[in-house]
Amino acid sequence: MFEIFQYEFMRNAIIAIILAGIACGIVGTYVVARKLVFISEGISHAAFGGIGIGYFLKINPVIAAIPFAILAALAIGIITKKTNVNEDTAIGMTLAFGMAIGIIFIYITPGYAADLFTYLFGSVITVSMSDIIIMVILDAIIISIFFIFRREILAISFDEEFSKIAGIPTKFLYLLTLCLIALSVVVLIRVVGIILIIALLTIPPAIAKNFTENFYKMSALSVITGIVISIFGLLVAIIYNLPPGATIIVVLGATFILFGFTNKIIKN
């Protein structure tokens, strides 16, 4: 079965999974620790608006998704902090608004959007070189910002009020990290698709949490977990001819359950 690695599509798929694993491990740990899961879900669905605009303007939809996802992230963040609208309301509105814009742009684009499913459910085996270049750049941004602000991110994730007293610019970092969630969403679009992104952001950190009580180690472990299990999921998908994105998520979910059980048994 190893001859499949000779194919370029397979190499690209593996590279894409590694890049996705890095983004989702780092950002996912923050998302899980700070309970921003629903916000991330909102940003990822709203990013569909960018996909639609990309179709309409005939540019790579992944590129068009970048500014749109960031706008959605800032919209949710600013509406939550500056108005009396609750966070979950802001998320609900932005999520549906973004998707609606995407649907309208795809509708008015001439011709049939044949590969729309690629962005909704992912298509890791059709990842192109230009997609990979975008993912590398976004990963580099995510890694460097998280590294530079690692102390602040740990502090505000644990206790926002105290961080503010200690002089950490909490509002700025909140918005900045929402933008990083937006970037990670874009990295993950080609791998698992908009609908399933949230699983890749949450399951690897949830598995990693079984093994460490240190935030930074949890990030590193999430990266490794995400990559290893996703590659395994990809192989399962190819061998049994299943959709890769969904198969990766199912394998991740099954691994989480498995570790959950073994942990219980070990503790008892």
Place this chain on the structure above:
Amino acid sequence: MSETSDKIVEFKNVSLSLDEQVILEDINFTLKEKEFLTIIGPNGGGKTTILKIILGLIRPTKGIVNVFGMNPCNSPSAGKFIGYLPQHIQSDLKFPINVFDVVLIGRYNGLFKRYSKKDKQKVIEALKITGMENLKDRQIGKLSGGQMQRVFLARALVRDPKLLLLDEPTASADPEMQQSFYKLVEVLNEKMAIVIVTHDVSAVLQYGKSVACVNRKLYYHGEKEGAIGKLQDAYKCPIEVIAHGVPHRVLKDHNK
């Protein structure tokens, strides 16, 4: 600093309204270096709000607040001199962080600045003071309520504060723990000013040097001299020493 140097906190005609509801009205008081002020008053009377104004977390609607010569809302550096022990820990206790790293956050000193060796020594010292050094590697959620409070006290102390704000520090402690806690605070008072918010009148009598009552307005009673009689003078009503309902009755009298 000039002749006002020993004034570390000053409230001048401070009022706060939220959604047209008056929370605090015309608050005036000053706090000097190494003072030990106890703020008592009923729930919802605005005690915690006063601490949050000192910390710059809440901006008053009216009036002037001066903390170490700065407006705490505009200059985050005022917080450098303040240690704060909140009443409720809002953090997720399953968060992947251990005791040492929680306290280390107290040494935060600005963007791009690493925690130094000295910062880490300070953390150990602070944990020693609060008696939590042997649990420094424990995940924060695996502590009892009392232990957790000592960790958060260490986080306040590690900043070498000149002012320590304690919000209902003994609310969930048994009497023995309360006593050892107040003994510790008394020792700390030799180095820093202390403000305790509490509804526990017994604490005021044993430890506090001055007392203020807060129920929308603030009534400052200055230095008490330890005797119940003096305190009763201040409140103009008899005081049962260990009775949590008492502040409510006391405060009614202020309005006469």
